[in-house]
Amino acid sequence: MDTALDRALRVFRERGYHATSIGDLTAAMRLATGSVYKAFRDKHAVFLAAFERYTALRQEQTRSAASRGSNGRERLRHVLLSYAEQSQGIEGRRGCLVVGSAVELSALDPVVGARVNAQLKTNESFIAGLIREGQADGSIPGHVEPDDTARLMICITQGMRVVGKARLALDGERLAGVAMKLLA
Amino acid sequence: MDTALDRALRVFRERGYHATSIGDLTAAMRLATGSVYKAFRDKHAVFLAAFERYTALRQEQTRSAASRGSNGRERLRHVLLSYAEQSQGIEGRRGCLVVGSAVELSALDPVVGARVNAQLKTNESFIAGLIREGQADGSIPGHVEPDDTARLMICITQGMRVVGKARLALDGERLAGVAMKLLA
DNA sequence: TTTATTCGGAAACGATCATTCCCTATTATC
DNA sequence: GATAATAGGGAATGATCGTTTCCGAATAAA
Numbered sequence: 001m002d003t004a005l006d007r008a009l010r011v012f013r014e015r016g017y018h019a020t021s022i023g024d025l026t027a028a029m030r031l032a033t034g035s036v037y038k039a040f041r042d043k044h045a046v047f048l049a050a051f052e053r054y055t056a057l058r059q060e061q062t063r064s065a066a067s068r069g070s071n072g073r074e075r076l077r078h079v080l081l082s083y084a085e086q087s088q089g090i091e092g093r094r095g096c097l098v099v100g101s102a103v104e105l106s107a108l109d110p111v112v113g114a115r116v117n118a119q120l121k122t123n124e125s126f127i128a129g130l131i132r133e134g135q136a137d138g139s140i141p142g143h144v145e146p147d148d149t150a151r152l153m154i155c156i157t158q159g160m161r162v163v164g165k166a167r168l169a170l171d172g173e174r175l176a177g178v179a180m181k182l183l184a
Numbered sequence: 185m186d187t188a189l190d191r192a193l194r195v196f197r198e199r200g201y202h203a204t205s206i207g208d209l210t211a212a213m214r215l216a217t218g219s220v221y222k223a224f225r226d227k228h229a230v231f232l233a234a235f236e237r238y239t240a241l242r243q244e245q246t247r248s249a250a251s252r253g254s255n256g257r258e259r260l261r262h263v264l265l266s267y268a269e270q271s272q273g274i275e276g277r278r279g280c281l282v283v284g285s286a287v288e289l290s291a292l293d294p295v296v297g298a299r300v301n302a303q304l305k306t307n308e309s310f311i312a313g314l315i316r317e318g319q320a321d322g323s324i325p326g327h328v329e330p331d332d333t334a335r336l337m338i339c340i341t342q343g344m345r346v347v348g349k350a351r352l353a354l355d356g357e358r359l360a361g362v363a364m365k366l367l368a
Numbered sequence: 369t370t371t372a373t374t375c376g377g378a379a380a381c382g383a384t385c386a387t388t389c390c391c392t393a394t395t396a397t398c
Numbered sequence: 399g400a401t402a403a404t405a406g407g408g409a410a411t412g413a414t415c416g417t418t419t420c421c422g423a424a425t426a427a428a
Contacts, residue, residue, distance in 0.1 A: 014291060015291075015292060016200075016202070016287070016288050018200070018202035018203045019202045019288070019292060021414080021415065021416080022415075022416060022417080023414090023415090031376075031377090032376055032377040032378065033377080033378075033379095033416095033417085033418095034375090034376065034377060034378075034418085034419085034420090035375075035376045035377070037416095037417070037418075038374095038375070038376080042416075042417075043416065043417090093291055095287065095291070099287060099346055100287050100288075102346050102347075102349050102350045103200070103279065103283060103284050103287045103288065103346060103349055104200050104203070104284075104287065104288055106349050106350050106351070107198060107199075107277055107279070107349060108199065108203060113350070113351070116350050117350050117351055117352065120347065120350050120352055121352070124352075145358075145362065148355070148358045148359065148361075148362050149362055151347075151352070151354070151359065152340065152359050152362045152363055154343065154347060154352075155339075155340050155343030155344050155346075155347055155359070156336065156339050156340055156343055157343065158342075158343040158346040158347060159338065159339030159340055159341065159342040159343025159344070159346070160339050160343070161346075162283055162286050162287060162339075162342040162343070162345075162346060163286075163304065163335075163338060163339055163342060165286050165287055165290050165291065166286045166290050166297070166300050166301050166304050167290070167297070167301055168301065168304055168305070168308075168335070168338075170335070171332070174329075174332045175332065175335065175336050175339070177332075178329065178332050178333055178336045178366060179336055179366075181365050181366050181368060182362060182363075182365050182366065184365060184368060205384080205385065205386080206385075206386060206387080207384090207385090215406075215407090216406060216407040216408060217386090217387085217388095217407080217408070217409095218388085218389085218390090218405090218406065218407060218408070218409095219405075219406045219407070221386095221387070221388075222404095222405065222406075223405095226386075226387075227386065227387090
């Protein structure tokens with residue numbers, strides 16, 4: 001079941017919602033039409049389940065990246081590096097389901113829109129938390145505005161996914177290096 | 185003709201490519217089905233024409249915003265402010281056709297993919313040019329890396345459009361203020 | 369072994385899609 | 399003033415969409 005969802009996830013990431021047909025879905029999931037509709041109410045429900053799984057997986061990856069740092073500043077740097085890496089190459093071309101949903105569905109589908117909005121806010125407050133950690137442990141100056149900086153960093157990470165989809169190279173070390181100026 | 189294209193443009197920005205039917209298009213353009221197919225080869229051609237018009241219009245807006253600054257640094261600040269403003273409110277929810285095309289079509293449609301890629305590179309070198317101007321006129325320190333900084337700023341601007349679609353508020357002055365640290 | 373029950377597969381359904389065709393005005397030409 | 403040419407409007411068309419329904423196989427219960 002989770003493996004089938006992972007396969008659906010991949011198709012949605014590559015093709016978006018509207019461009020993936022049930023045929024694409026069944027081919028990727030190695031399931032027949034009837035079986036998909038036995039497991040899910042409709043295409044929208046498959047998408048929502050895939051979205052939920054994606055955010056859970058990505059959240060885990062991001063926390064794991066953060067944990068590689070020894071203080072707030074370093075944790076933040078590793079988060080940026082992780083985003084840059086994920087946005088590049090074959091994984092980058094596959095795309096981010098949150099960004100894809102924000103652009104393709106946020107304005108048309110209130111349910112998806114709410115989930116995208118919630119996910120962005122979660123990510124943002126996670127970053128703001130890392131900034132405050134850094135200020136507490138002395139690795140980030142106290143005059144840095146956590147909320148504004150976090151929102152800008154969300155723009156950076158989401159922007160990386162867009163740029164990565166368009167096949168522009170993203171040198172994680174250099175980009176993260178420049179971005180760390182925001183913590184000066 | 186240009187007004188019809190503007191109307192088509194708006195629909196594509198709001199709904200993306202796959203979710204806009206010919207019916208949506210004819211309703212927005214106030215034209216019958218046959219008339220649309222007399223003016224354009226197919227839906228894809230309408231989209232390409234709308235895309236071209238959009239990038240021309242946006243480029244003009246961005247250059248105009250840049251011209252409001254008196255030196256390289258200030259020009260860059262006005263560009264960021266312009267992007268933040270465009271990404272907000274009703275205009276932000278309408279979305280950016282470049283970002284939308286990058287996410288929805290870049291991987292599926294080579295023609296659109298190439299245009300998106302070219303547009304991003306144009307924007308990026310415009311920003312890099314402003315940075316170099318600033319370094320020449322003394323408003324930006326010489327140790328700033330123009331290319332890396334420009335690429336990161338492209339991530340910021342594209343990210344703003346994503347965040348704006350998801351209805352997160354973007355305070356232009358504050359965001360631009362934080363982003364200007366990248367020029368320190 | 370027999371009988372339910374569950375699960376996956378494939379054909380069939382109406383709806384909607386992009387596209388084409390034909391008709392009707394309107395303009396320009398002779 | 400008649401006629402050719404063109405531009406726009408709307409119905410018809412085949413294809414594809416999401417969804418439903420029905421059928422067969424496999425498993426568990428009796």
